[in-house]
Amino acid sequence: MTEDNQQSVWQVIVAIPAGKVASYGQVADLAGLPRAARWVGRLLKNLPADSTLPWHRVVRADGRLAFATGSERYQRQQQRLRAEGVLLRNNKINRQYFQY
Template identity: 45%
Template sequence: MPNRIKLNPRHQKIYSIVCEIPKGCVSTYGDIARFAGYPRCARLVGVALRSAPDDLNIPWHRVINAQGKISFSKGSDKAQIQQQRLEEESVVFMSGVVNLRQYGWAGNIDKDLWQM
């Protein structure tokens, strides 16, 4: 990913993590924050993604909250776009909720690798 844009190291770290999310998978703010090295900074992820320029092509739509839902207000433009993009990646929304057990990227490694 191009890092020509000068941003805070934390943000860049978060961007890197988000970019590592494989297609067809989703992750949560809390998990990404953990991977980035900021266990309690779920909000920071939100701030970072909000500041994320489109130039980087950040797959921010693969980032959802711990409930498996979109953090935006229902009916919000971004929420619509996010869901649509995920569906295009074979991520199925059931009642507006993503099954993290199945699509959760962090979920695959969280149990064994991050169990401490």
């Protein structure tokens, strides 16, 4: 995929306000890339560790995090979200999704 697509995805993600979340598919749609949910996930996976991008605000469509429950990355994301007031109930997000 192109640099432009990558740019669009990043713009969408930085536009997600603290305290809200968006799903991978939602991010893809807003970036003008329908059906590219997996691609968005791969993009975040390859994200440099020092990136300031709020990647933690991107979750699965069903409200669960994309990582195995309790895993290292899972807990890191959960902690970031909790710092913004987004709590998990039964492994699922308890706050509203980003509306556009």
